[in-house]
Amino acid sequence: MPGGLRVRRAAGGPGHRGDAGRGLRGTGDVHPGHPRRPRGAAHLPQLARPVPGSVPGGDVALPPVCARRPHARGDGAGRPPGPGGRPGGGGVRPVRAAAARRARRRRAVRAAVCAPGLGVRVEEVPLPALEPGDVLVRVGAACVCATDRKIARGEHPRVPRGVVRVLGHEVAGEVVEVRAPEDELQVGDRVGLVPNVGCGRCAVCARGLDALCPRAEALGITMDGGFAEYVRVPARAVRRGHVVPLPEGIPFEEAALAEPLSCVLQAHELVRTGPGDRVLVLGGGAMGLLNALVARQCGAAEVVVADPHPDRRAAGRELGADRTLHPEELDASEDAFDVVVATAASPSAQGQAVRCAAVRGRVHLFAGLLSPGVVSVDTNRIHYRQLLVTGSTGQTVEHYRRALRMLPRLRPQLGRILTDRVGLEGLEAVLHGMEQRQVLKAVVLPWESS
Ligand SMILES: [Zn+2]
Ligand SMILES: [Zn+2]
Known part of the structure; x- marks a missing residue:
């Protein structure tokens, strides 16, 4: 929908001038789970466990993957179907809590378990204690992102081969069991999860920068995540406010x-x-389009x-970009931008981001690199143009709370970005589709069948 991006900033809406980001400048790191420092298997949390019937690092026989179904979804109110496939309705909270108790008696729930480098398969796992x-x-819903693909390929240093994990760090759902003070969260609350959880004791955490804490853990990366019927949120995440109640009317997948x-x-x-800026986004994947x-x-x-x-450029145009072009066209032009965001995880994109910045331009390296981020950059460009990188x-x-408030305004565009909806069995196919650039952004609905 051309012009879809042309939305005025609402008065009193999400601000972008807070203090939360201080101290981040110069950090060449990214999105949750981005390579930070290698961790050996010996340092992995206890949740890491072998896939039943396999040895760590050994071959795991993976079942055939069901074809993905583009539009499987729960009811219109955003509630996923109940265990029997029925949309949630009146009295759903006690029903869901009772279902969780039954699952606890059964001691097993369905989850898409990932063995990095080997693949993903759906199996019954113990309900988290x-x-x-x-x-x-x-x-209710867990979106799939490039970090999941990186882990599944065995390329993520925090989830090395030999470990198995339930991925999924972009999660929303319903609280069904609470071991925390009931006045904070209650059974039946619809919530979103902030996945990166700091230690809560260091100077970085004191500034609210949990994702940068040296001892940060992340749901779906260093801890089991949301590609499962249920996810356990540990006490330290609850204490630090990482279980965020959803505003009324926002479906889980959104x-x-x-x-x-x-x-x-x-x-x-x-x-x-800010107002008046000319902005260049390098990379037209889901994160580029969100940028x-x-x-x-x-x-x-x-x-x-x-x-x-070309298909990514077409998506950019549909979402209202003023112009889309091939990156090579940028080098041939004199175009310079006030803000350049490199969302493509490549050294060439990062070097190009610096080249394309105007005088006093601001450059953001949104995506990290697979290998150590050593990039050839003309630093005179930074010096003589007074760039901020x-x-x-x-x-x-x-930021998560602000994002929740912004979501309703972006609803039409998000519908274009979210291209695939699958059950747990469809995760493997979606990860493959991302490799082939056939899937832009997918959401897993664990209570749906693929
Ligand atoms: Zn992500
Ligand atoms: Zn900390």
């Missing part, structure tokens, strides 16, 4: 997008995107999306 302070969330959107909000806060949408929300005068693939990873709880 809760400790004091924990909550159990019945997953709420799950608050996680990537919150990462983008933080990025544009750091580069101070383009947020740039417009910030009041950008011009939004340009560059991607080598930043990066970011994850989000804060405050």
